[in-house]
Amino acid sequence: MRHYLLTIFFFLAMDTSAQLTPYELSEKKETATYHQVIDYYKKLDEAYPQAKLLTCGQTDFGKPLHLLVLAKDKIFDPAQIRKNDKRILLINNGIHPGEPEGIDASMMVARDLLKGNLLPENVVICIIPVYNIDGSFNRTSTSRANQNGPVAYGFRGNSKNYDLNRDFIKTDSNNSYSFQEIFNTWQPEIFVDTHTSNGADYQYVMTLIPTQKDKLHPVLSSYLTNSMLPSLYSKMANAGYEMTPYVNSIEETPDEGIIGFLETPRYSTGYAALHNTIGFMPETHMLKEYDKRVDATYQLLKIYLDIVVRDAKVIGENKRKADEDARRQESFVMEWKLDKSKFDLIEFKGYAAKQKPSEVSGMQRLYYDRNAPYTKQIKQWNNFVPAGMVDRPIAYIIPQAWSRVIELLKLNRAMVYELTEDISLPVESYYISDYKTLTKPFEGHYLHSGVKLDTIYERRNFYKGDCVVYSDQPVSRYIMETLEPQATDSFFNWNFFDSVLGMKEHFSAYVFEDAAAELLKKDPQLKAKLEGEKIKNAELKKNPEAQLDFIYKNSDYYEKTHNRYPVARLTTDIKLMLK
Template sequence: MKSFFSFLIILLSMDTFAQQTPYELGNKNQTATYDEAISFYEKLAKSSPQAKLLTYGSTDFGKPLHLLVLSKNKVFDPAAIRKSNHRILLINNGIHPGEPEGIDASMMLARDLLKDNLLPEDVVICIIPVYNIDGSFNRTSTSRANQNGPEAYGFRGNSKNYDLNRDFIKTDSKNSAAFQLIFNTWQPEIFVDTHTSNGADYQYTMTLIPTQKDKLNSILSGYLTKTLVPALYSKMQQKGYELIPYINSIEETPEAGITGFLETPRYSTGYTTLHNTIGFMPETHMLKAYDKRVESTYQLLKTYVDIVERDAQLIGENKRRADEAVAQQKDFPLSWKLNEKVWDTITFKGFAAKYKPSTVSGANRLYYDRNEPYTKEIKYWNKFEPQTVVSKPVAYIVPKAWDRVIALLKLNGVKLSQLAEDTQLQVDSYYITDYKTAARPFEGHYLHSNVQLSTKPQSLQYYAGDYIVYANQPQNRYIIETLEPQATDSFFTWNFFDSILDQKEHFSAYVFEDTATGLLQHDPALRTLLEQEKAKDPAFSKNPAAQLEFVYKHSNYHENTHMRYPIARLQHDIKINLK
């Protein structure tokens, strides 16, 4: 009887492994719905001890984020996996549900790896079936106007209309918090986020955005550029899907050249870079048939599995060394600029760009003539150089009132300490002296940019429970690129600290005139400063209100917290009583 039940279980497992996806069951121009994808993975997990379907947190849609884990050794504890020196590959799908190739390709990949007993020995594969669950339910056939199939698909925005691939720092969505929980729990060495492109027409089915090499830690960048990317290109060409860098054209068509894509931390692969994880954003070409796009994604994901298995020990050693280097690193770039004087030449297979009269407007319009394919050399600019660099302090001090910042630091594995008692500390404070704010909202925020700072040494009072963040951690890049206000995607950029930009107290001129008179009488240095400003600025010398404001701002009556960035820099390693 026991053998009969064992045989029955084997038969049921074989039946599950034979299950086909909605994409395969249809005309290969259909993509799985969220419910179909989760049901598929639930059956896989029930049928195999080498698969486990986990849930994390919640999303704005009210459903948890699922994670399928494939482990040949049946170990599903991430700490135990890291301790056994196995690599973790994380694949994310459906961040833009209208770009669903990865959803279907990952379902087939997971099934085939289990069915054919092809799970790698030293690599655990983690798959997020659908990240933007909200958008996947908002299913139409028209929101991607430039895309060739599938027949129906989800919408780019989530249920709060956020583009989740702009939400990895500000974390306005619950989806982002759940993803960060997954990412920092599993700590993958390699991350892949599947997408579909938009833009020019050309012969390739698959384009690729690796983590920007100049932003990545040099140890990881060397492996990425010299080993990993060349292997991907070689193996994909052998499989009939030649790769090309993502077509980020400098002009309307690619012939004039393309540039690398600078993914800042708001993007998924920009975020993973902050944690020394090598990230990839494969972008299939939107005009190719859907079956070709799914097949190329399947083959690329399988290629990642093979290469990570091949280089498992090297990838792990590189990550360990990179973490150690970043913990000791002194200077950190905060913004980057493309070097337009340096480029490579690459072979590009495109279609002739032509113009003809528009049937809508009558003006000349662009089109690509697929009857005239070409192969030519084009320029590829992909060298980015630091534009703003900051030296790290010993630590940052975060008052406990800024709980949203503290929660995100904790979520990202940053080690925090708390003051055990009220303490006066000598720190460097930033004052925001100038900044620009966008005229229109972007992803729910009016972003700040071109932030100008002055630094002032101060002795400030801190309180028991306030947080100390020492900059001696592998998470240094996340710490510094979020807490330094001038960074491209800092918390300040995303409006976390806008309340400090408001002045809370002021004066009535008729009252403060007498006070200002007394200040100038008793403070010759202030009088000299005022006279110097008058001599320097004729308009100021004729403006009584401006002069009174000048005296006010240079007196103790002016609130010293106005425009003071609340997170201070501790520059000296002193003994502090911590909890």
């Protein structure tokens, strides 16, 4: 009897511990610590067979990245889930641990779904409890100077001081690598990454960044714009939390209008879009009370689930069509720009922006008067148009030396083949003719932009073990936007190939003078080219060293690999011996 009572007591205690989260036990003033979050999910795993807490790779902090999977039928194999034609909703929390609403809201959502036996038949929910584990341990109450609670919270940077929401292409962190393993294993149709905003003051608790509609496959864009977003806005209003698009003001205040957020692939939702996954960054307002921010996030997560359950069939069909069309797509956009000629008028509930003397400087300063709320129409610029297009090649050939590039392609489900013999092939080669580089590092990199290319058709030697990546794949957009150097977040722009930008050989002028003179005698075209360049460039005419350098770089002495982008484009359908 005593053993029986102890057993009953154990299960009652376990059930009680699963009832209230640390956030709720703190009277909704504190966010859970990392250990509290994982312990809570472990207890859900123990108490409910429909919940499974997985460990999925390492982080920079030396702790594993966890994934809680909620499945009504207790099937936790992603391949079988896809075979059973179920949708997968992936929720990511704590990428910025100082913005912890999603951490606390997800714990309550998971509990309520399990305890109420409310898990849907046709959708599996995957929750990353805390993504930036590193930053969650760097816990203070001051790192977000403008934020209203909770009592203490984590830090934006991880243990390498990376902002992990800039790391989804360059993958400098183990966190990013493990996330991509999760993403490509589970292949979610809908992805949500929870955040808290900074910026202007206004009446809304919740704002929303969806995947930029113009970047998506048309069938995904149409569903997002015409069905999912209207439902999200309507249902959130009914839940007591009217939403507005993320307040990305064109001027200092939103009165003059807002601009749609263009999330490039460095961001989580931009990365998701490369895989034809519709993504969202909900952004609660940092000045609203923490309990309201958590509740708004809780309501929104439940509404996402309701919509995915309702539209499971069409969401699945849309994703399959987008993936299949990606195989056949001939041209891809590498860069986007805002179309400033088009805007919409949207209703916006803000506070009057006013000026008053600063108690610090004595000069005029901005403040928002919460005693002067307004509702009015403002402009929203949210149309983006292509700024650069590229036709896809038949395949890319990547010399095996560039192993990091090959590794990330494989991680993202690109089929990568290896040459089984040495071969000489006619290919398109890019030569980097110009680019801009930041003067200060951004997220650990001197990021390139404004890349200009010269395309040369040439025969190049490739070797057994070099890799071939055909472009007609469901993940062709990931392949194109990482391997085309002019793409905004290409591997080239993130400095993966910087070593090719430096020359390894040169000449001694006093020796090369005689060789240069001989070259000009033997090659009238080279001489004419030099004379023409001197006419166009007065500085060259006055600089003997520069003239020698010009001759050198237009001769066989000049190394062919300088500024040559290592990845070649195969544009002719040639049968290759591959494994």
